[in-house]
Each structure stands twice: as C-alpha cells, then as structure tokens.
Amino acid sequence: MKFITQVSLAPAAASAKFATDAVVVGVFQGSDGKTVASAEAQALIKRGTVAASLVADAAAGSGRVTHLTGADGTRVFVVGLGNADKLDAKSFTQAAKAAFGVVTGTSAKSVAFGLMDAKAKGLDLAGKARIAATAAVEASYRFDITKSKKDPAVALATVSLVVESSQAKTALAAAATGEALGEGINLTRTLGNLPGNICTPTYLANEAKKLAKTYKLGVEVLDKKQCEALKMGSFLSVAKGSDEAPKFIVLKYTGAGKAAPHVLVGKGITFDSGGISIKPGEGMDEMKFDMCGAASVIGTFRAIAQIKPKINLVGLIPACENMPSGRANKPGDIVTSMSGQTIEILNTDAEGRLILNDALTYAKRFKPASVVDIATLTGACVIALGHVHTGLFTKDEKLAADLLAAGHATGDTAWRMPLDDDYQDMLKSNFADMANIGGRPGGAITAACFLARYAEDLPWAHLDIAGTAWKSGAAKGATGRPVSLLTHYLLGQA
Template structure:
C-alpha cells in the first residue's frame, strides 16, 4: 500500500473518497467545518443521528455532483476536550479501513487534524500501521471467494509545515505494519507449508544490505552440542534449522539486542501427545520465530542505527520410533543435563540451547519470545503476554513499550522459591515442574541458561493467535519489540 502527504485546498483534491474528522462533543475538525459551510453535509448527519459520536464510528455522505471527491466519509475520532488517545486513533482507523474495504474504494484522502495526545509523526505512524494491518487478508491456500481490498493508496492532507513529520511517520507505520503482517502470515500458514526449511528460506530472502543470514543444519547444530534442541527434532522427518540473522545498523562496538524465537512449526506434543481437539492450532507454535522475522522485516525497511541479532530454533515436535521418550536425559549446549519428563514441554528445550548460543554476541540484552505454556493462557488470557526478567530495568522498558504499542505485557514473578520444582533425581534439572505455576517454572528453567546477561522472556501463548471464528495469528508482540528497539510509537 502507498502512502503520501499533500497540502493545499481540500475540496480540489480528486479522490474516490475524502475522509474528515469530527469529535464526540459535536465539534468539527477544521476541514470538516470548511466542507460543512459549503455543502451542509456533516452537521446534518449529526442532527439526524446518522453518526454516533464515539471513537471509531463512521457515516457516509454523497457530495453534490461536480465535487472533486466522489464520496465523503466522516469519522468520529473521540473526545477532543479530553484529548484523543492513541487507542482512539487505532479504533478509528480500523473503522475507516473497514468502511473503505466494504465499498471497494481504490484511493482515499484523509484530512487529518491532530487533536490527540501524541506527536504528529506518531499519529501518522498509527494511521499507516493500522491501515496496513487492517487490510491484511490471508488467501495463500484459498482458491475461491478471494476478497482482496481494493485500496492501494492513502493520501494524508495536512498543513504544509507538518509534511515532513507526517511523511516520516507514514513510512515508519507502513514498515511496522509490514512487520506485523509478516509475523501474522507466517503463523497462519499450515504446517505442511511452513516447515523449518520454509522459515529458513524466508529468513534468507531478507538477507542483503545491513542484514546477514546464516542457517545451520543438524550436523552443525550437533557440532555445537545443542543436545536439548536436537532431542525435540528427533521424532520428525523435517530437518531442524538454526537460523542466525544479524542486522548491523550501528558500529560493531555497539552491543546488540538478541531476539530468540521459538520456532516449533508444528507441535503434536511428541510421545506425550496432545489431545486431538484444537491440535490444528499447534501450527501457531512458531509465532515466536515469526515475530523475530517480522521485526527483521521492519528493521530492513527503516534501517535504524542499532544492532539486532535474531536467533530462531526451528523444528517440528513429532512422535515416532526415533522420538525422545519421557525419562530420557539429554545434555544441553551449556553442559547442563535435563531429564525430559514431558516431551510436550519442548519449547524450553530448543530455547535453552539458543539462549546459550546468544552469549557469543556479548549482548546488551536478550529477549526470548515463545508460545511457551498453556498455564500463561490460564493466568492472563489473551490480553497480556507474560513477562519474566532477571533485570528489573529491562522489564520496566518492555512493560512501557507494550503500553505505548498497545501490545501489553504483565510481569510475573521469577522467585527462587519456584526453582525447586525442577529438581530431578537423574539429571541437573527436569524439564517440567508440575501443574502449579507452570508458566513460572518454565521461565525458571530458562533462567538457568541466562545468568551471564540481562534477559527477558515473553510467554505469548495467549496473545500470539486467536481461536474460534476469528482464528488467526495476531502478529504480537512485534509492536512491543519495535517500540522497545526503535521507539516506533513515540515522537
């Protein structure tokens, strides 16, 4: 989708649809006042209660013949007196995108007035990102009833003095939306397409310029001593891949942030097999890996002056005669041994080796992202990702980033009291600690591999996808991560 900025006389702009703003207290934006004085359309909509005055409500009006715009869409942006919030903007843009999609509008002009509590460039970022994500439709494996949005161009009409801020914000918003949609699309693909090899090829397709990609095969993974990772891959006919992506936007002396993504492209549970209902949703068990690829997609477009490493441990978790059995003991890359009591607790096994590998980059911080535990879904539902950290300053930064991006996380305890649940009679630790506090003990397991750097763990099992009639990947927590890395939603 293409975004541009224009200034000048509003009603001379030729477009399929002109969009103007009103507010919950019945006041009109500057552009709406100009149009209403000339055509008396907008105040009439309000008088007739054709437009509900709350954020995200829209109404159509047909302008008189001879006007440069074919349709007029009026949107309420919220309460001007109380300052429009970033969430009001998201809600309103989603409604506008839905309305334009329903009419198959090809191009539109939005006359924007910033009555919000955010900077102009952030307003622009929210508009572009929300348009891009709202117009996403999955169709790769569909052959019938394809409904591709017609909208290909949105022009923002603003004061000429603000053009630079709006252009930079629209560019950032589009790149952010593309990153979120990349993560969504990878998550939505079926497991017979999105295999570890597919993820590796997707990563390699991003290589170029400041982004390099190296993919390790199973022989190379074994040479590194990643016995925990390979124990998960043992039952699958699909070869495991360890994907190393390095974005170098700053000097080599600048410490990188390392993102580690869980990439279980399908999770049957292995020998500890899952129940059949909703097992199809286990194609989403690679959404942590998808979020890393989404972030790298955005970084490549924006080219910020930072260094970021993306690590993805990709494999299937399948039952077979070669599969790891409950009670087996494996040796991780760190040298610590693990008694595998439950093969369905596999995400922590691939992550622990990737977290050990992360040490070689001498990172500023390491953040792992994983659809790790059903226990986190029970604790937090699908509104907040679970956040664990061994450094409170890092945790605070991520919590603030989640609030700014409306991709929120909630900090959970990482107390030593929970560590004893992982005691084993036959290894240095067990891979599970019982039903109680399952998300916490999973994080405690990972913490044993992160003692040499600042680390945070995002359990996105409840936020990475939706079930039911709205089934599909959400692209979370790409927004949170981009806000932490580059301040995507701050001016």
Template sequence: MNFQLSPSDLLAPSKAVRSDVLLVLLRDGYEVLPERMAGLPGTIARAMQCGHWSPAAGKRLSLYLPDDAFASRVILLGIGQGKQQDIREALSKAVKELVSEDVRLAVYFAQDATIDQVRTAMLAVGGAGYVYSNTKPSAKGGLKKVVIGAPNANDCRTGFEEGRALLAGMGLAREWANRPANHATPTLLGKVAEEIARSGNEGHGDARFKCELLDEAKVRKLGMGAFLAVAKGSSEPLRFIVLQYHGADRKQAPLAFVGKGITFDSGGISIKPGAGMDEMKFDMSGAASVLGLFEALRHLRPAINVVGLIPACENMPSGEATKPGDVITSMSGQTIEVLNTDAEGRLILCDALTYAERFKPLAVVDIATLTGNCVMALGNLRSGLFSQHDELARAIEQAADESADLCWRMPMDDAYGKGLKSNFADMANIAGRTAGAISAAKFLERYTSAYPWAHLDIAGTAWDEGAAKGATGRPVPLLVRLVLNLAKTPVQFALPAPEGGKATARDTGKTGKPAARKPAAAKGKGAAAGKRG
C-alpha cells in the same frame, strides 16, 4: 498494500487525492468557520448542529456526495481525544466492512495529526485490510492502495515511514504464521531469512545484513542436545537460523532476540487433544516475529546492532521421538529430565539462549508462544513479560506502551522454580500445574546468567481464535520500538553479579566477557505443563 502520504485539506477538495471511499477522522473540538460552510466541511458542521453526529470516540456517520466530489462515499469517524485505541477501533471496524470491495481508500485527519496518530492509523488499516490468500486462491478482497492524509502531513513523515516498515514486518510475520505447517517448514523459514538478508544488502554499498543457517550436523557439533531431542521425532530437517544486522560500529554489543520456531507442535509423545490442534501451526509465531523485526529493520536501518536467533523444527511423535522420562543434555551442559514432551518450546530455546552468549549481547529477549497458562492469566490483550532485570523490563514496558503492543510484567520469585526439581537430572522441563507460565520462565532463566534477559510469552497475543482465526503480527511493533528507542538513546543494563563479585554494566557501546554461569543444583519431580509448551 501500497500507502501514500498526502497533505490534505477538506476545505480545498481540489488538492485531495480522489478515492472511492474517504474515512474522515475528527477529534473533539472540530469547528468550521461560518464563512466556510460549503462542501464537505459544511456538511459535517450541519450534521453536528442537527445532533446527528459528534466527534466522540466511536461515533460514525455515512455521507453521500455528488459525482464530481473527490470521493463518492464519505464516512465520518469520531476519535474523541485522538487516543491510539480510539483511532485503531474506529478504523478497524470501518475497514473490515470494505476489504471485500475493490476500493481506493483514503483516510484523512481533519485536524493536524501527530506522528503516533499517523502510524496508528496505518497499522489499523493495514491490519483490518489484510487478507490471507497463499493457500486460498478463492480469497477475495484486500486493499491495494491507501492514501493517508493530514493538513500537516509533511511533519508526520517519520511516523509514516515507521508505519510502512511496521506493516512490512507485521505482514511478513502474519503471513508465515498463518501458513499451514506443510507450507512453512523449518527449511522454508530459513529461505525467508536468507531473502531478508539479501534484500537488506541489495542496492546498498555496505552489507549490513548477514544470515547463517545451521543444519543438524552443525547443531549436533555445537552440542545442542535439547534442540535435537525435540527435532528428532520429525522427518522434517531442523534449521538454526542466525540473522545479524549491523547498523552501528561492529564492536558495539548487539541487542539479541530469540524466537521459538516450532513450525508444528503435536505435543510429541505427550500428544495434544485433537480439537484445536490445527492452531499449533502458530507455534512458530515467536520466530515469525523475529523475522518480521528484521524485515522492518531492512526499511528503517537504525544505528544499532541486532542479532536474531531462531531454532526451528517440528515436534512430532514417532519411533525416534523423545519419551517422557528421557534425560537430555543441553548445550550448556545442564541435564534435563523431559517429563512432558509438550513442554518443548523451552527445550529449543534454552540451547538458543546458550548460543547467544557468543555475541556478548547488550541484552537478550526471547519471544515464544510458550504456555497456555499465560493465556489464562492475561487473555489476548497483553503479552507476559518475565525478567529479573529492572532496567531491561522498563525499556520493554516503555516500548510496549508507546507502540500500543501491550505487555504485563509478571513475578519471578525464586520459589516459582522449585517445582523444576528432578531426582534424575539437573532439572525437569515442567513444574506444577499452577503458575506454569512463571515456572517456564524460571526454566529459561537458568540459561541466561551471562547477560541481561527478558522473556515474552505471546501465547495469548500471537493469534486470534474463532471466526477471526489468524495471526496478529504481534509483538513486532513492541520489538521494533524497543530497537528504535535503544538506537536513539543507548542505556545501560546491569549484568548479573558473579558469585562473590560486583555487578557490571553493559551498554550499546561496551563489550566484555559473559558472566560465569552458575551451575544448577539437583532437583525433584514436576507435573503437567500448559498446552503450548
């Protein structure tokens, strides 16, 4: 989808880009001077004077203009005070009715717009105008070209460029999450990562992007027993994807993101019910969001270092698959009793979190469609945020609010992890049925003592169900905003205090040895896990 930014003036249609459909966004307070009652402004004014339409949020009115006008069809969209939610809802609804038509679309703000409003309008149009066609040749529609206009367009260039980068990142994430598992294998995800790195370096004098793919032999050599235990039930080879972006001095600590890459989750031996199992192709949405983040970085190139880690494999039942009751050894040396093979996401993530230590990161954020329990708690509006590090949590919450890619911080009391006790290993991979999203986060926390860490459970936000089934591209906007914020204003995140020692700090300009991991105590029995693992 090609976007163009244009200075627009509805009072001077000769300067407007001609389109088939023009969507006009008007906020409260829109006025037309008596001497300018001709053309479109006059039509809008008369509609308001007659009480047929107002700029209140959600108000809509279709107009038809003469053939010599700069648009053959005009739709007025009220956006109230111009809040992101009002812009998004107004445009999404209108564009969804147009995507089946081969139209040239223009979206004009009648009044001066802000950077956030321009970016929001682009994301709304891009999201509503997306049509999946990779494995569906019969698919029709999809917008090819969109003009975004505002009287002060030149002042909104930053928001426009960020919008284009976000659309590229979200588009890539949606595309690969939507693809069936046989068209989005771990091998294919590795090739996508290599292409992002290659394209990011192409045409630039310095090689800021780097991609490394680790196969089973290398993963085995690293001792990633938990990752291997999940992957061995499938004939599809695993991949451990390591992406790096160097936008700052290479001595500066990077911000690391770990994405769950289960390209299909059958549940393994603890197999899932058949109904809805097709949606488990979306279980690599965390991985897709990390790939989407790096695609956006390829366009934005901020002054910060970023690492992306993606453990990618399938979770399948077979004669070689891990069985309930098996005890495996993670890369950290901690042993895990696998009570439910459908709680596999945390098993591949824990080895990736241990691997992240070698980068001496500023902080680590993992992203995963981890638990159905989180869907029950938060629905599809907000992702679940879990962290013991207040500074990092606040930075993520700020990024979520600014990007309108919302999250909600959940409790992390130590008591929630007591259910992970096992009589036969350092821990079990599941706890009780209640608070399953929190106990899953407490499991992951045992592998993160070396750095500030946060976990995003996106099981409810990564895709839509029902008639609108498909990936959403979330939380790419949140991740991109977090990176941009930390690139602009470096902050310190407190490291966990070693036993008997004092807490230290790590910021974007400091490095140091990871804090020593605290060994886990011996544990007791768990119960059933949420459906997404």
C-alpha cells in the same frame, strides 16, 4: 501503498476540498452523551459534504465506523474515538485499524486520513502518522496463498495524511516507518497462517535467506550436524521425533559498526502435536501457530531492514517440529543442553523451553546489549492475561521499562509478570539438574524461570505471546504481534 500529505481543513475553510475519493474523520463522545465532531468533520459539515445530523448520529463508541456518502459523492467514514479525555495510543490505534478495515473493503482508491488533529495521550504527530500508516498496510492484508480462487485485490493505493503544511516532512518520515512496520507485521501473519505441511523448518530457513538477500542481511542456517557439534542436545531432542530436519537460523542486521547487538530469539515449532504427551485433537490445527515467535523475529527484521536504524541486531530461530514417533522424547527422558545442564523431561508438550534454552546459550557468544525471547510458550499465560496483553518476564528493570513503554506506544501491550527465585524450587528433579515443568500452579512463571537458568549474566526478557499471537473462531489467524512492540523497542535503542 503511497503515503502523501495534504493541508488540513480548518472549519472556516468551507470552500476547501479533500483531493481524494474518501475521507476518514472522527467523532467523540461528549460529557453530556452527545456526539462531538472533530475539526475535520466540522469542515465537511460546513462545506456541505455531509449533514450535521448524520454526523451527530454516527457511533461515537471507540472503533465504531459509520459509512456515509457525501453530497459530492465522496465516501465519508466517521470513526468513533470514544471519550476525548480517554483517547490514548491504544484507542487511537484501534480507531485507525477500524477505519482502514472498512475503507479497504470498498472500491475507494484514495483516502484522506483526517484524524491527525485528534489529541491522544502519549502520541505526537509522528506517532499518529506511524500508527495510521501501519493500520493502512495491515488492513490491506489478504491471505489467499493456499486458495484456488484469490481474494479481490484491495483498491486503496494512496493515503493522504491531513496535516498542516509545516508538519508534512515529519508526518511522511513517520509514515515511512509505519509502512515498514506494517509490512513486517503482514509477513509475520503470513508465516503464521501457513499450514505446517508448507511452513516447515526448511521453509522458514529459506524465507530467512530470501529476506537476507533482498535487504543484504547476514544469514546462516545450521543443520543437524552443526547443532550436534555445538552440543545442542535439548533442541535436538525435540526435533528427533519428526521426519522434518531441524534448522537453527541466524539473522544479522548491522547498522552500528561494532556496537553490541540486540538479540531476538524466536520459538520456531512449526507444528506442535505435543509429542508423546499428545494434545487433544480438537483445536490442534492451531498448533501451526506455535512458530509465531520465530515469525515475529523475521517480521521485525523485515521492518528494521527497511527502516535502517543505527543499531546491530541478531535473530536466532531454533526451528523444528514436535511429533510423536519411535524416536521422540519420552516422559522421564533426560537430555543435556548446550550449557551442560541436564533436564528431566516430564512432559514432552513443554518443548518450547527445550529449544529456547540452547538458543539463549548460543546468544551469549554475541555479548549482547539485550536479549529478548518471544514464544507461544504456555497456556497458563492465556489463563492469566487472556488475549489482551503479552506476558513479560524479566529481572532487568530498564529492559522491562523499555519494553512496556514500547508496547504502550504502539498499542501492542505487555504486562509484567513475576520472576521470583522462590518459584525455582518447583523445577527440582531427583534425577537431573532440573525438570522441564513445575506443575500447574504458576505455569507461565515456572516456564520463564526455566529459561532464566540459561540467561544468567544476560540482560534478558521473555515475552509469552501464547494469548496474543493469533486469534481463534471466525477471525482465526495470526495477529502479527509483537512485531510492533519489538520494532518500537529497537528503534528506541538506536
């Protein structure tokens, strides 16, 4: 997709014209309940492209889009921005996604994005340009890899960001970042949407190799024997129930010489049956999404490699299936992790933490500046936060602030959860150093506490994306979260 700029239309410029076949403008909800047109919408009205009455009748509710046809044949997409005083990064993102979602469903080949003049809290011009570009790329996503009949191609090829001429350079630079972010999100969505019989641990490893080849990244894929040599007993215990070979994937991006790297650790359970503690059959198909943490690491690498910030980054992905068989973990089994700590497995469906812990131990060899693990870890986090916020667990105040700020800036929000030591007692075992579950109360917290035991002396945070990584129902599919949060966080560290 091509991103360009064109000069903003002031309301006085009645003779000016957008050089595209479609236009996105905004309307606000006034304090008196009436619709208030944005400056760009007023320009269209003054030029006679659309009638003021039609714009006034457009839905001003946040994210609602009204499709009008202008007098000159131009398609006009009027998107509701809600109350002007409440417009922020999240609602601006929702509006941009809604607008491009409608635009990409038409035959429009070019569109002028006329929301750049909207004042949103916490967003400057660059932020709005980045969000617009990301939204356009995301809206162009179609998943038809596994369909015999392909979806119609998206016609939209050019997006014009409507800004003052003095702002063009800033807007285009931010749009390039947004485009890279959108591509990373879409890659994450594709990997998440692929079924478990295609997206196996080996497939994930090959995708990492392809990405490394394209962007000249470092990559290493450790096989079962190499993991055994490293004594990754916890990770391998989960993998042994499946016929699919486990893979431990290491990606490296070097953009800052010998600086300490930031490390992302992604849970890569390519299908989770629950193992011997098998899950109910209903909805089990969605357990192909249990590798969305791994997918988000690969998607973030895709974005970072294209943006090329001055930062060092390492991605660690323990990838395997969790299946029931004669070789699978049994409730009551005790395994030894790479750290030497022993674990009593009380529930084989609490397997994500059993692969992440060895990855966290492995991460220590890089002497990292920060470590963030990303995992569809617990249903308890969905109960706590629903599908709005990602759960954030950390004792590192700076890391917490940086991740929360990145989420707020991108609309890919997180909510900080407790990680008090008092919860650690729930993981006590009579037979091992710890149990892998702590019971139903505070399940997302005790899962994070389990991981914390392997992240001592690390600047570490855990993101539980069980409620945000995918959608169910009619809109079923991977969301690409939290690639936006992670990428924005990393750019802030560069």
